[in-house]
Amino acid sequence: MKNDAFTFIELFIVIILIGILAGVVVPRFVDFRNEAQMAAEEASVRSIRSAIKLYSIDSALKDRKPFYPAVLDNANAGYAAPENSLFGIVLQNPISDHRWRKENDTRYKGPTGNYYTYDPVAGTFNPAETTP
Numbered sequence: 001m002k003n004d005a006f007t008f009i010e011l012f013i014v015i016i017l018i019g020i021l022a023g024v025v026v027p028r029f030v031d032f033r034n035e036a037q038m039a040a041e042e043a044s045v046r047s048i049r050s051a052i053k054l055y056s057i058d059s060a061l062k063d064r065k066p067f068y069p070a071v072l073d074n075a076n077a078g079y080a081a082p083e084n085s086l087f088g089i090v091l092q093n094p095i096s097d098h099r100w101r102k103e104n105d106t107r108y109k110g111p112t113g114n115y116y117t118y119d120p121v122a123g124t125f126n127p128a129e130t131t132p
Helices: 010-061
Strands: 100-102 107-109 115-119 122-129
Touching: 010 122
Parallel strands: none
Antiparallel strands: 100 107, 107 115, 115 122
């Protein structure tokens, strides 16, 4: 009599191999996710810096003083949301991603936990030197 079924040992070996593969793949997936989140934050920061620069160029052309905006948005302190969009003064499409947080008029926290400070005199948007 011919038996074409899998034995318990064969099934056990397949389950072990799947577990080993999952142990290798899951950490790589987490790394890719963190890298993607960091890249998205860096892209947002570059957009904000470019928008501040464009604002200053527009100010120079219109002879508007100060060259840089006093604040980057009129949002309340707290997490970004459609009704509390961040960077609305300089960006045409303000950030409403709830992972961004406004601490005060010049300090923001990005999705990866990095803090950024806006200097309205110099028109810079840079990583904060210290975290709260």
